[in-house]
Amino acid sequence: MDQPQERKSLFPSDTDVTAPAEPAFASHRCTRITPVLNRVGDKWSMQIVMALGSGPRRFSELKREIDGISQRMLTLSLRGLERDGLISRHVTPTIPPRVDYQLTDLGLSLREPVRALGAWASEHIGCIRAAQESFDAREG
Amino acid sequence: MDQPQERKSLFPSDTDVTAPAEPAFASHRCTRITPVLNRVGDKWSMQIVMALGSGPRRFSELKREIDGISQRMLTLSLRGLERDGLISRHVTPTIPPRVDYQLTDLGLSLREPVRALGAWASEHIGCIRAAQESFDAREG
DNA sequence: CAGGATCCCGTTGGATACTG
């Protein structure tokens, strides 16, 4: 696959990185990465990414594995992930057709931070639940 | 207040990733942490968390700082974050009233994985954009 | 100032039926 222009730098120091020690999350910068957070926070996308983490899957395999996802949302999520370059789609034009999905290098690299987030969630889910119950009790 | 122990490591390889090729994101496990991912992927919550990362803020300060958020969504997001135990709310019953929000220890601990995710997004945003344009070109 | 209460519209997403 051709790259008309290579990525300029891993850390975009070109424009507005004027801040000394980084907010890195200031509003104006955030607009750039908010779509990414949206995809991560998407109800299904990260489950798909993590499912594909252990190898390619067919459409129906994913549908069975993820449990609760509708074929519509699976299709839409896969399209979105493909559009973002996180997964690739391989069609085998047999009858019946066979389509396999797998993570791209980009998708693979996303697993690490997402896993970190998942680990955080697992570690603190008890704390969160407790806070929620306490809050709900206070408010009635 | 809640976590006397320091964070063990940025990449928690210890906890529950014990399974050999285990997803750690399997559906049954995912139902527990999906709400957390939802909060992270929320349009505003992480911007609020990151804004509060550099110190407490008043309601109107947050509103001005985040830019684009409506007072309704700011209120709702703050309530959600408070309910999850990520931020605390301090009312000074003066006239006019003053309300300050700040991260709890739990909220502070969330910044790390979110920052990692933000870093990933910053690093790969160019690649993603390229993939999107390529995809859109292919599909028409 | 901080936020509650409404209204209202665009999007999300499930269920179902159909197709190559």
Add this chain to the structure above:
DNA sequence: CAGTATCCAACGGGATCCTG
């Protein structure tokens, strides 16, 4: 099998007005 198309209900979220 791997989708596409359609309908429709639920939710998200902005704009506006009101209050302690």
